[in-house]
Amino acid sequence: MARGKIQIKKIENQTNRQVTYSKRRNGLFKKANELTVLCDAKVSIVMISSTGKLHEFISPSITQRMGESLNDLNYEQLEELMENVDNSLKLIRERKDARQEDPYGGLVEQEGDYNSVLGFPNGGGARILALRLQPNHHHLHSGGGSDITTFGLG
Amino acid sequence: MARGKIQIKKIENQTNRQVTYSKRRNGLFKKANELTVLCDAKVSIVMISSTGKLHEFISPSITQRMGESLNDLNYEQLEELMENVDNSLKLIRERKDARQEDPYGGLVEQEGDYNSVLGFPNGGGARILALRLQPNHHHLHSGGGSDITTFGLG
DNA sequence: GGTGCTATTTATAAGGC
DNA sequence: TGCCTTATAAATAGCAC
Numbered sequence: 001m002a003r004g005k006i007q008i009k010k011i012e013n014q015t016n017r018q019v020t021y022s023k024r025r026n027g028l029f030k031k032a033n034e035l036t037v038l039c040d041a042k043v044s045i046v047m048i049s050s051t052g053k054l055h056e057f058i059s060p061s062i063t064q065r066m067g068e069s070l071n072d073l074n075y076e077q078l079e080e081l082m083e084n085v086d087n088s089l090k091l092i093r094e095r096k097d098a099r100q101e102d103p104y105g106g107l108v109e110q111e112g113d114y115n116s117v118l119g120f121p122n123g124g125g126a127r128i129l130a131l132r133l134q135p136n137h138h139h140l141h142s143g144g145g146s147d148i149t150t151f152g153l154g
Numbered sequence: 155m156a157r158g159k160i161q162i163k164k165i166e167n168q169t170n171r172q173v174t175y176s177k178r179r180n181g182l183f184k185k186a187n188e189l190t191v192l193c194d195a196k197v198s199i200v201m202i203s204s205t206g207k208l209h210e211f212i213s214p215s216i217t218q219r220m221g222e223s224l225n226d227l228n229y230e231q232l233e234e235l236m237e238n239v240d241n242s243l244k245l246i247r248e249r250k251d252a253r254q255e256d257p258y259g260g261l262v263e264q265e266g267d268y269n270s271v272l273g274f275p276n277g278g279g280a281r282i283l284a285l286r287l288q289p290n291h292h293h294l295h296s297g298g299g300s301d302i303t304t305f306g307l308g
Numbered sequence: 309g310g311t312g313c314t315a316t317t318t319a320t321a322a323g324g325c
Numbered sequence: 326t327g328c329c330t331t332a333t334a335a336a337t338a339g340c341a342c
Contacts, residue, residue, distance in 0.1 A: 001317040002338040008191050020338080021193035022309075027336060028189060031182050031319095032199075037162050039175035040204040045186075050194040155334040156321040174321080176327090181319060185336095 021049050029057045175203050183211045190214070 011017040025047065032043045036059035045057040165171040179201065186197045190213035199211040 042202040048196040
């Protein structure tokens with residue numbers, strides 16, 4: 001977008017790809033932060049570079065409200081939530097139908113109400129679990145290792 | 155950014171806020187998609203508007219590779235994964251210390267290796283669970299309702 | 309892996325329909 | 326609500342450190 005127009009296709013040169021990843025990641029996080037503030041929205045971004053590094057953005061409002069809302073859950077909501085996680089766990093244990101393709105082709109937008117969005121930690125090392133629950137198929141990805149750095153915007 | 159500079163603060167007029175949300179959401183998704191293609195990265199975005207609507211972006215590479223990688227997990231990895239979900243479930247059940255504030259102030263970047271990022275569906279209605287596991291604190295948020303629309307990028 | 313510097317390309321705030 | 330248009334603000338590609 002600057003000293004010349006570029007084609008939106010994989011950057012083959014690894015160095016250039018890394019530089020672009022870094023720049024555009026910062027740009028994306030900045031945009032996400034602006035959206036959060038301007039529109040009073042909640043945004044969560046998880047991204048993994050081609051080198052396997054993970055970067056995450058979570059809007060302040062999400063984390064703050066998550067803590068508050070836990071106590072706002074009534075018994076039925078809590079029950080439903082546990083059921084969801086339980087089912088997820090069972091799916092992992094059964095580990096079947098793992099190779100089914102996503103019917104949306106990978107890029108999807110879901111609009112409307114949501115059943116639950118939660119973020120919280122366990123007592124062990126740093127972990128991130130993103131569970132996406134859709135009818136009739138499931139996917140799973142896993143990597144290993146760990147270290148953390150904090151990131152503050154402007 | 156256009157016919158005048160704006161301050162990055164909540165747009166009070168609800169109509170304008172909604173318009174800006176819609177425009178910037180599309181912009182963010184477009185940027186995310188470009189980043190995915192250009193840098194061969196995996197990006198997942200979940201956002202909730204001030205009116206409670208949920209929108210989600212998942213890069214094609216994520217979903218495709220998730221399915222494949224499930225079968226690549228060895229026993230230990232699977233065991234660790236189940237343990238994570240199990241712990242999460244316990245935390246939900248115990249429902250304690252829910253109001254602890256996030257030490258990072260909400261906006262964080264985690265760099266380095268990751269333990270697990272998984273996305274998969276259950277057999278019921280459309281559900282999304284985003285579990286974020288961090289040491290020493292946890293948060294939870296929940297909403298309700300439901301409908302889905304798919305979204306295809308240019 | 310950053311940072312700084314532009315020339316350009318994009319994104320988008322305000323309006324208008 | 327959504328889709329155009331257009332002037333302007335931002336983002337960023339390509340280089341140099």
